[in-house]
Amino acid sequence: MRAIVFCLLAVALLTSCEDDEPIIPPNPTSTSHKVVVLNEGGFQRGNASLGLYDFLENTYESEVFKASNQIPLGDVLNSGGYVNGDLWLVVNSSGVIRVLDSTTLELKHTITGFNSPRYVYPISANKAYVTDLYADQVYVLDTRNMRVVRDIKFNGWSEHIELCGGDAWISNRDQPFLYQLDISIDEIIDSIRIGNNPNSMAKISETKVAVLCEGLLGSNEKTRLYVIDLNQKVISDSLVFDELKPTNLRVDASTGNLYVTDEGVHYIDPINYDYQEKVIELPKTVNYAFDIDGSTGRFYISDAKDYLKQSAVYIYDRNFRKVAEFDAGVITKQFIFP
Numbered sequence: 001m002r003a004i005v006f007c008l009l010a011v012a013l014l015t016s017c018e019d020d021e022p023i024i025p026p027n028p029t030s031t032s033h034k035v036v037v038l039n040e041g042g043f044q045r046g047n048a049s050l051g052l053y054d055f056l057e058n059t060y061e062s063e064v065f066k067a068s069n070q071i072p073l074g075d076v077l078n079s080g081g082y083v084n085g086d087l088w089l090v091v092n093s094s095g096v097i098r099v100l101d102s103t104t105l106e107l108k109h110t111i112t113g114f115n116s117p118r119y120v121y122p123i124s125a126n127k128a129y130v131t132d133l134y135a136d137q138v139y140v141l142d143t144r145n146m147r148v149v150r151d152i153k154f155n156g157w158s159e160h161i162e163l164c165g166g167d168a169w170i171s172n173r174d175q176p177f178l179y180q181l182d183i184s185i186d187e188i189i190d191s192i193r194i195g196n197n198p199n200s201m202a203k204i205s206e207t208k209v210a211v212l213c214e215g216l217l218g219s220n221e222k223t224r225l226y227v228i229d230l231n232q233k234v235i236s237d238s239l240v241f242d243e244l245k246p247t248n249l250r251v252d253a254s255t256g257n258l259y260v261t262d263e264g265v266h267y268i269d270p271i272n273y274d275y276q277e278k279v280i281e282l283p284k285t286v287n288y289a290f291d292i293d294g295s296t297g298r299f300y301i302s303d304a305k306d307y308l309k310q311s312a313v314y315i316y317d318r319n320f321r322k323v324a325e326f327d328a329g330v331i332t333k334q335f336i337f338p
Contacts, residue, residue: 035293035300036087036336038077039329042307043093048077049329050089050105053313055296060326065089065098068105073098079119079334083128084143087336090117092133099146113148114139121161121168123183129168131158138170140186152186154179162203164230169209171198178211178228192233195224200249202258204270207231212249212260225249225260227273237273244275248290254297261287265299265320279320285312291335298323302332 034052037060041048050065050073065073074094081088082102089098097120099109115135122128122143130139130148137151138158156174161181163169168181170188178198180190195213202210207230215221223245227237246260251270258268264287265280280299288304288311297318302311311332315324 032338034338036080037313037328037332038080038089038289038334038336039311040077040288040331040333041073041075042330043076045330046072046075047330048073048075048091050077051328053326053328053335055298055315055324058324058326060328062329064105065100065107068100069107071107077333078117080336081120081122082336083120083122084125088120090120090130092116092118097130109146111141111146111148118159119161121163123163123168127183129161129181131161131170133157138181150186152181152188154188159198160201162201162209164203164209165206167230169201169230171201171211173197173199176213178209180230180233190233192228192235194226194228194235196221199247202249202251204251204256208236210249210251210258210273212246214245214247225268225273239268239273239275241275248287250290250292252292252297253294259290259292259299261290261301263287265290265301265316280316282314289313289332289334291337293335293337295337300335302328304331307331 033056034054037051037053039049049063052061052064074091076093078092079090087100087102095114097111116133118131120128120130126144128141128143130141137154139148140150142149156172158170159173160171161168168183170179176196177191178194179188182189194211196216198211198213200212209228211226214223223241225239226235229236244262246262248261250259256270258270260266264278264282267276267279269276285303287301289302291300299316301314304311310327313326313328317323
């Protein structure tokens with residue numbers, strides 16, 4: 001399956017620097033100490049699922065969507081995030097977005113009108129963009145009426161979006177370009193040539209993004225990291241991975257450090273953009289999901305194994321010490337933090 005992140009609900013949690021034990025925030029909500037776990041499920045198997053990991057109790061609750069709604073979630077849960085206080089889930093092969101009450105997880109709306117949706121990105125209180133695998137467009141969604149109101153023509157597989165400097169910057173898995181989209185008029189106005197097949201993207205600042213390009217599928221092309229100066233619209237730095245085939249480019253919001261995964265987690269210097277070292281060893285694992293909790297600094301990494309069994313999830317603290325692990329659903333794809 002083809003991989004991909006997204007946004008966080010801003011509820012602050014603190015962690016002790018001495019023993020890394022989490023502290024319960026004042027007046028916590030019912031989900032303030034739980035991480036939402038998205039399990040993609042197998043293609044055409046209809047076994048996508050939603051789970052909750054309680055990091056205070058170190059327990060995992062599976063199939064919470066089905067338990068709350070008495071219906072299956074759908075086929076291939078690709079991504080999710082919080083939009084206007086609700087939990088939005090993009091179910092790729094089913095072609096829908098599920099909108100859930102973020103506390104009860106009860107289904108409030110099912111949004112249709114997509115071909116093969118990938119990610120949803122809030123642009124304003126009333127507008128969101130939805131990228132798509134096959135549609136050759138980006139959808140403009142009215143988040144008040146829960147419907148698609150227009151489309152933006154796009155040549156290829158639209159994937160990740162980063163909002164920088166008042167514009168949306170969109171990656172294309174089919175074309176070696178990063179596209180600039182003017183959010184005031186919903187039109188693509190420019191592009192920057194990068195590498196082939198960008199699998200992930202990270203915002204470094206309002207004027208700079210990093211894009212990890214794995215090369216054409218089936219080729220011997222090496223994976224490359226490109227750092228883009230958005231003001232000048234040029235590649236300002238780049239890094240070639242001679243041995244690694246990394247995915248899941250992430251930036252630690254608290255430190256600015258850059259990380260990628262390949263049988264563990266690798267550190268990239270955020271100043272010179274040089275490869276430094278492998279900081280977490282997970283040999284012979286398929287690191288399908290990797291997200292960093294901005295509040296606690298903890299790393300959550302999944303091992304999809306053979307894409308049929310339950311994924312294993314490993315949790316490390318900011319000093320790269322393993323603090324917990326658990327079994328989740330089939331093909332764990334993303335972690336959404338409180």
